[in-house]
Amino acid sequence: MKKSVFERLLSLETPVYYYDMDLFRKTVDLLAETATAHGVKVHYAVKSNNEERIMRYIASKGLGADCVSGNEIAWAVRCGFPPESIVYAGVGKTDKELTSAILAGIGAFNCESLEELRILDDLAGRCGRKARVCLRINPDIDAHTHQYITTGLEENKFGISEYAFEDAVRIVKSSPNLIFTGLHFHIGSQITSVREIFAVEVAKAEKIVDWFESQGLRVDHIDLGGGLGIDYDDPDGDPIPDFKGWIETVATFRHRPDQVLHIEPGRSVAAQCGSLLSRVVYVKEGRTKDIVILDAGMNNLIRPALYGAYHKVDNLSAGFLRETGPEREYDVAGPVCESADVFGTKRLLPETFRGDLLAIRSAGAYGAVMSSHYNMRGDAPAVFSDEL
Ligand SMILES: Cc1ncc(COP(=O)(O)O)c(C=O)c1O
Known part of the structure; x- marks a missing residue:
């Protein structure tokens, strides 16, 4: 992704599905x-x-x-x-x-x-x-x-x-x-x-x-x-x-x-052209591991919870806004009141902070179509690269 695209994405409310057209x-x-x-x-x-x-x-x-x-x-x-x-x-x-x-x-x-x-x-x-x-x-x-x-x-x-x-x-x-x-x-x-x-x-x-x-x-x-x-x-x-x-x-x-x-x-x-973009709400420091908590949840992308599916997670802010230091291990979770609401465990990411913009990759297929309103949460709308 180019920096100019990232800068336009920064102004969006999250969670949102981004499609590279x-x-x-x-x-x-x-x-x-x-x-x-x-x-x-x-x-x-x-x-x-x-x-x-x-x-x-x-x-x-x-x-x-x-x-x-x-x-x-x-x-x-x-x-x-x-x-x-x-x-x-x-x-x-x-x-x-x-x-x-x-x-x-x-x-x-x-x-x-x-x-x-x-x-x-x-x-x-x-x-x-x-x-x-x-x-x-x-x-x-x-x-x-x-x-x-x-x-x-x-x-x-x-x-x-x-x-x-x-x-x-x-x-x-x-x-x-x-x-x-x-x-x-x-x-x-x-x-x-x-x-x-x-x-x-x-x-x-x-x-x-x-x-x-x-x-x-x-x-x-x-x-x-x-x-x-x-x-x-x-x-x-x-x-x-x-x-x-x-x-x-x-x-x-x-x-x-x-x-x-x-x-x-x-x-x-359509899988590879779509990413679910989400912001970090909290970084919860634990005794054995740190958990990055996102504003996207299993209601927006259920594949990890349903099939244990792997989706790569990128910290876009770390890449574009600051020098990325050494990587650390995190679990990446959503806000839904279910233990299954986890996008990945033991993920190596650059040091991650509240407010960072993350991309959950390869989410263009069986992503938005499988979303629900569980916990009365809203849909993640779609944005298209050529309309930003
Ligand atoms: C009958 C049928 N055709 C096509 C597909 C599409 O499969 P895929 O997304 O793996 O290409 C499915 C998926 O479940 C299916 O059930």
């Missing part, structure tokens, strides 16, 4: 170019960040949206995503949500259970419409990531498992209001062994696609989901995720010219 645009442009070069279609996972500016830029690049609720679909359409570019996943789509999505004419329902297929057929019939469906497959693959963000194991609640495939084929074939379109997979999030793990997904998905085609269904749409990881340890060294490694691996999928490969990135699109 140059980095964001560079990231999206590279994603779009790489995907186009390999003939892969992208649907941005809206759940990861739904800021209007972020959404509108992604839509302007011709990418589609991956939504998981009726509200996300309505918002994506308002932000410029054509309904036919929207895919819709989620294990608990309600009748009301399904009906609105049918009427909106979305691109595909990624159906997660046999019951959902039956209900969707019924509701589409009542609307006098046909619904395009993909079956979300649970491929039973271990993505070797955090237990709360692995989604492709049979024990997870997501998708249709192999034991139900024959029933799924039977239901799809006998449902007059469903147009079978393809298969959908998503094995988990924050996957860092990119070429290895996604190659396992490709190999498994190829077999499953072959099996469904052997049953007389044409699989035109093959969606391999999201999951590309980012470098939380070194956001400056490695700000743009490995789109090349991911998309090249996805593109190895053996497919005919009439079959289109799709992906659904979320975290990799």
Whole structure:
């Protein structure tokens, strides 16, 4: 970050989410170019960040949206995503949500259970419409990531498992209001062994696609989901995720010219451009350790409390306002009345004082979208580098 940017940030009330829009645009442009070069279609996972500016830029690049609720679909359409570019996943789509999505004419329902297929057929019939469906497959693959963000194991609640495939084929074939379109997979999030793990997904998905085609269904749409990881340890060294490694691996999928490969990135699109900025309210000196207490809390960024997730913490004031002396070890905590409200333990920071401005890095995805009002605390608003 340049000193001039820091000086403008100093005048802001905290906590606040700061988005570096140059980095964001560079990231999206590279994603779009790489995907186009390999003939892969992208649907941005809206759940990861739904800021209007972020959404509108992604839509302007011709990418589609991956939504998981009726509200996300309505918002994506308002932000410029054509309904036919929207895919819709989620294990608990309600009748009301399904009906609105049918009427909106979305691109595909990624159906997660046999019951959902039956209900969707019924509701589409009542609307006098046909619904395009993909079956979300649970491929039973271990993505070797955090237990709360692995989604492709049979024990997870997501998708249709192999034991139900024959029933799924039977239901799809006998449902007059469903147009079978393809298969959908998503094995988990924050996957860092990119070429290895996604190659396992490709190999498994190829077999499953072959099996469904052997049953007389044409699989035109093959969606391999999201999951590309980012470098939380070194956001400056490695700000743009490995789109090349991911998309090249996805593109190895053996497919005919009439079959289109799709992906659904979320975290990799906006995580690195966002930081949660916060001021130090107190430095609490303890007998065994010192604790830096911030004005941002787990209600603004819950990932550390929920998953034990690591976010780098930088003391911007120490870097820009004074000579930084030797580093000291601190725990960095929020003000919420929960012991879990800690952003990091044993963090080495320059000596830190009340009033310092800190940046909790890599917070652009699954940050603001997961905030709550716990303790009646407010939201951290968004500011964008090009509007400062
Ligand atoms: C179905 C589906 N697609 C895409 C994503 C986006 O994943 P990521 O943010 O890891 O790219 C998720 C995340 O949970 C998901 O559940």
